[in-house]
Amino acid sequence: MKMVDPDVMVRRDDDRQSQRAASQGVKMSARDVKVFYGDNEAIKGIDLDIMENEVIAFIGPSGCGKSTFLRTLNRMNDTIENCRIEGKVTLDGEDIYDPSLDVVLLRAKVGMVFQKPNPFPKSIYDNIAYGPRLHGLAKRKYDLDEIVESSLRKAGLWEEVKDRLDRPGTGLSGGQQQRLCIARAIAVSPEVILMDEPCSALDPIATAKIEELIDELTESYTIAIVTHSMQQAARVSHRTAYFHLGELVEVNDTETVFTNPEHELTEAYITGRFG
Amino acid sequence: MSSTMDSAADKRDQIQSRVASSLRRRHAKERRFRMFGLAAVMIGLAFVAVLFVSIFSRGLPAFWQSSMTLDVYFNPEILDVGPAPVRQQDESPRDFEQRQQSWRTRLTMANWNKVMQDALIAAKPELEEHRRSLRKLFTNGEKYRLRDMVAEDPSLIGQTHSVKLLADAEVDVWVRGNIDRSLPDSRLQLSPEVRRIADQLHDEGILKVAFSTVLFTNPDSRSSPASAGLAGAFMGSLFMMMVVICLAVPVGVASAIYLEEFAPQNKFVDLIEVNINNLAAVPSIVFGLLGASIFINYLRLPLSAPLVGGLVLSLMTLPTVIITTRSALKAVPPSIRQAALALGASRVQTVFQQVLPLAVPGILTGSIIGIAQALGETAPLLLIGMNAFVANIPATPFEQSTALPVQIYLWQGNEMRNFFEARTSAAIIVLVLLMITLNALAIWLRKKFETRW
Structure with missing residues (x-):
C-alpha cells in the first residue's frame, strides 16, 4: 500500500479541487501524467483528481488526448505497442503504475465501456458471467445467476432480455448491446467505470437510456466519461474537464464550465468556434 | 441578365450532353469488363470439366x-x-x-x-x-x-x-x-x-x-501388373497426413499465436515474419533435399518411410499454417481483445478464451488446405526415397512405403502403357476424391463454427 506524497498533492492541486477532495474524497488522481506514442507526446503533463461517486466528463476537440488520458486510468494503454507513460496515477492513494501492482486487479476495480459496443459473440448470460468467472466471484451457479441478473437490472436491460439470456449478445440492438457492455463491466463490481464515448454509435433514444443509466450508476460508482457531445456532458456530469492538444485547460463544475468558462479556449470550444 | 441566364442554361446543356456521352462510354467499359471476367471464369470451368471428363473416362474402367x-x-x-x-x-x-x-x-x-x-x-x-x-x-x-x-x-x-x-x-x-x-x-x-x-x-x-476391389486392397506389383493396387500408397499417404496433422498443425498454430498475440514488435520478429513468408515460397524440392540431409543422412531415420515423408511435408506445410492462422487471428476484431482485457482478463486468457474460439474456423480451413497441399506433393518425396517400388502395405510409419502422388508418377512411367494408363487415372481419381473430401471438410467445419452465432 503506497500512499500519495501529501506534499505533491498540496503543491499541485488547485483550491477548488482540494476542497472537493476534502468533502468527497479523491478516488483517482493523476499527477503530471505524460503519454508518449513513440516520440510523439500525446499528453503533456496532466494533473487531475476524480472524486468518489462523481461523474466527470472529458471534452475537447478530436485528438486532444482525452481518450488517451482515460485509458491511462486503467492502463489500457499498456496494450498499445510503443506507448510510454510518465507521471503518477493513483487509485485510493495507491500507485497503479507500481510494477508490483497486478494490472488484472486494477482492471477489476476500474472497468471500461468502449465507443463501439463490443459484446463477445457469446450468449447474453456468458457475456455478463465472463468477468465474474475470471475473478472467481461466484462459487455456485446460483450465485452467478444472481450476479448476472443484478448486473442486467442495474444496466436496465433485465426486462428486455430475461427470456433470452441464452441468445447471442451480438443479436441485440446497438443500444441494448452498449447496455450489455455496461452490465458486463458492472458484473465484476468495479469502483470506477470509464466510458469512452459510449453513445457515439447510438441513436438518440438509446443515448437517452444510457444517460439515464449513468445517472443511476453514480450512486454506487465513480464514472469518467469521454464525450463529443457537449449537451451530454452538460446533462450527465457533475464536473467537466476540457482538454486541448494534450493539455488539461480547465476543470470545473459542469455548470461553471458551460456558463462561465475560465479559459478562452474552453469558451471557444463550447460555443462551437472550433471542434 | 437574360443573356447570362441563357449562357448558363447553354453551359448546363453542354455539360449534360458531355456527361451523357461519357456515360455511354463508361457503361460500355463496364460491360466489356464483365464479359472479360465471365469469359475467364468460363475458360477456367471448361478446363476443369475437360480434366474431370478425361480422368474419369480413362480411370473408371480400371475399377x-x-x-x-x-x-x-x-x-x-x-x-x-x-x-x-x-x-x-x-x-x-x-x-x-x-x-x-x-x-x-x-x-x-x-x-x-x-x-x-x-x-x-x-x-x-x-x-x-x-x-x-x-x-x-x-x-x-x-x-x-x-x-x-x-x-x-x-x-x-x-x-x-x-x-x-x-x-x-x-x-x-x-x-x-x-x-x-x-x-x-x-x-x-x-x-x-x-x-x-x-x-x-x-x-x-x-x-x-x-x-x-484389387485397386483398393493390394499394394503395387510389378511381376503381376493385374494385381497392382493403391493400398500401399494410400496407407503411406495416410501415415504422412497423420504426421503432418500431429506436427505441422500444432507447431504452426502455436507459433502463429505467439507471433500474432504475444511477440514484441521489433526488428527480430519482423525478420522472422519475412522469413516465414519466404519459406512459403521455397520450392518443395528444396524441402526434399533438406529432409534427405537432415532426417536421413544426419538423424539416420529409415529411407522411404512415411515418417520422414511426413516430417518433410510438415516443414513444407508449416509456413502455410502459420500464415493462415495469423490472418485468422488478425481478422478477430481488436474490440474483443479490449473488452476482455478491460474486464481484467490476462493476455493469455484473452487469447485462449475470446480470440482463439473466433479464429478457429479460419485456422481449421488454413490447416486443412495446408494438409491437402502436402497430400498432393510429390517432388520432395522423390528425394527421400519414397519413389521406391514397395510391394507391401506399411503397417507403421517406419516401414518403407510410397505415397499416392508418387504412385501416380510411377504408374504413369510404367512400360505397360495399355494397362497402366487406366490405373494411373484411377489413382488420380482416388487422390482427387481425397482432396475434394478434405476441402469439403474444411468448408463444413468453417460453416459449422461460423453459424454458431
Missing part, C-alpha cells in the same frame, strides 16, 4: 477387371507338402520355426500353375490340349494368393473352392480391346493361341470383366 471365377481343386497330389507342422513338446522355438519355414517353402515351390490350369480345364475340358498356354491367362500374383490361402488354412488341401482368379494384364488389355487387334504377331505380347483362347473364354462368359 473393372477381367477375371475367371473357377472351382479350384487343391489337389493333394500336386500340393504334396505334408501336413502343416505342429509344435512338438520337446522342440525349441527355433527348430519349430525352421520346420515351418521349410513347409512354407515347399508350399511355394508346389506347381500352382497346374492347380489353376486344372481348374480351368475342369470348367472347359477341351482346353486340355492347350494346357501349356493356359498359364498365360492368369496373372502371376494369383498363385501366391492361392498359396496364402492354403498357408492360412492347410485343411483346404483336398477340397474344392470357388475362387475368383484375375486374368493377366495382357489378357485384360486384349479382351477389352485396349490394343490394336490388327497389329502383327511380332508386336503383340500374347501368342495367337492364347489370344484365341482368351476370346473364346470371353465369349462363353467364363472370362468376365467384373468390378474388382
Whole structure:
C-alpha cells in the first residue's frame, strides 16, 4: 500500500479541487501524467483528481488526448505497442503504475465501456458471467445467476432480455448491446467505470437510456466519461474537464464550465468556434 | 441578365450532353469488363470439366477387371507338402520355426500353375490340349494368393473352392480391346493361341470383366501388373497426413499465436515474419533435399518411410499454417481483445478464451488446405526415397512405403502403357476424391463454427 506524497498533492492541486477532495474524497488522481506514442507526446503533463461517486466528463476537440488520458486510468494503454507513460496515477492513494501492482486487479476495480459496443459473440448470460468467472466471484451457479441478473437490472436491460439470456449478445440492438457492455463491466463490481464515448454509435433514444443509466450508476460508482457531445456532458456530469492538444485547460463544475468558462479556449470550444 | 441566364442554361446543356456521352462510354467499359471476367471464369470451368471428363473416362474402367471365377481343386497330389507342422513338446522355438519355414517353402515351390490350369480345364475340358498356354491367362500374383490361402488354412488341401482368379494384364488389355487387334504377331505380347483362347473364354462368359476391389486392397506389383493396387500408397499417404496433422498443425498454430498475440514488435520478429513468408515460397524440392540431409543422412531415420515423408511435408506445410492462422487471428476484431482485457482478463486468457474460439474456423480451413497441399506433393518425396517400388502395405510409419502422388508418377512411367494408363487415372481419381473430401471438410467445419452465432 503506497500512499500519495501529501506534499505533491498540496503543491499541485488547485483550491477548488482540494476542497472537493476534502468533502468527497479523491478516488483517482493523476499527477503530471505524460503519454508518449513513440516520440510523439500525446499528453503533456496532466494533473487531475476524480472524486468518489462523481461523474466527470472529458471534452475537447478530436485528438486532444482525452481518450488517451482515460485509458491511462486503467492502463489500457499498456496494450498499445510503443506507448510510454510518465507521471503518477493513483487509485485510493495507491500507485497503479507500481510494477508490483497486478494490472488484472486494477482492471477489476476500474472497468471500461468502449465507443463501439463490443459484446463477445457469446450468449447474453456468458457475456455478463465472463468477468465474474475470471475473478472467481461466484462459487455456485446460483450465485452467478444472481450476479448476472443484478448486473442486467442495474444496466436496465433485465426486462428486455430475461427470456433470452441464452441468445447471442451480438443479436441485440446497438443500444441494448452498449447496455450489455455496461452490465458486463458492472458484473465484476468495479469502483470506477470509464466510458469512452459510449453513445457515439447510438441513436438518440438509446443515448437517452444510457444517460439515464449513468445517472443511476453514480450512486454506487465513480464514472469518467469521454464525450463529443457537449449537451451530454452538460446533462450527465457533475464536473467537466476540457482538454486541448494534450493539455488539461480547465476543470470545473459542469455548470461553471458551460456558463462561465475560465479559459478562452474552453469558451471557444463550447460555443462551437472550433471542434 | 437574360443573356447570362441563357449562357448558363447553354453551359448546363453542354455539360449534360458531355456527361451523357461519357456515360455511354463508361457503361460500355463496364460491360466489356464483365464479359472479360465471365469469359475467364468460363475458360477456367471448361478446363476443369475437360480434366474431370478425361480422368474419369480413362480411370473408371480400371475399377473393372477381367477375371475367371473357377472351382479350384487343391489337389493333394500336386500340393504334396505334408501336413502343416505342429509344435512338438520337446522342440525349441527355433527348430519349430525352421520346420515351418521349410513347409512354407515347399508350399511355394508346389506347381500352382497346374492347380489353376486344372481348374480351368475342369470348367472347359477341351482346353486340355492347350494346357501349356493356359498359364498365360492368369496373372502371376494369383498363385501366391492361392498359396496364402492354403498357408492360412492347410485343411483346404483336398477340397474344392470357388475362387475368383484375375486374368493377366495382357489378357485384360486384349479382351477389352485396349490394343490394336490388327497389329502383327511380332508386336503383340500374347501368342495367337492364347489370344484365341482368351476370346473364346470371353465369349462363353467364363472370362468376365467384373468390378474388382484389387485397386483398393493390394499394394503395387510389378511381376503381376493385374494385381497392382493403391493400398500401399494410400496407407503411406495416410501415415504422412497423420504426421503432418500431429506436427505441422500444432507447431504452426502455436507459433502463429505467439507471433500474432504475444511477440514484441521489433526488428527480430519482423525478420522472422519475412522469413516465414519466404519459406512459403521455397520450392518443395528444396524441402526434399533438406529432409534427405537432415532426417536421413544426419538423424539416420529409415529411407522411404512415411515418417520422414511426413516430417518433410510438415516443414513444407508449416509456413502455410502459420500464415493462415495469423490472418485468422488478425481478422478477430481488436474490440474483443479490449473488452476482455478491460474486464481484467490476462493476455493469455484473452487469447485462449475470446480470440482463439473466433479464429478457429479460419485456422481449421488454413490447416486443412495446408494438409491437402502436402497430400498432393510429390517432388520432395522423390528425394527421400519414397519413389521406391514397395510391394507391401506399411503397417507403421517406419516401414518403407510410397505415397499416392508418387504412385501416380510411377504408374504413369510404367512400360505397360495399355494397362497402366487406366490405373494411373484411377489413382488420380482416388487422390482427387481425397482432396475434394478434405476441402469439403474444411468448408463444413468453417460453416459449422461460423453459424454458431
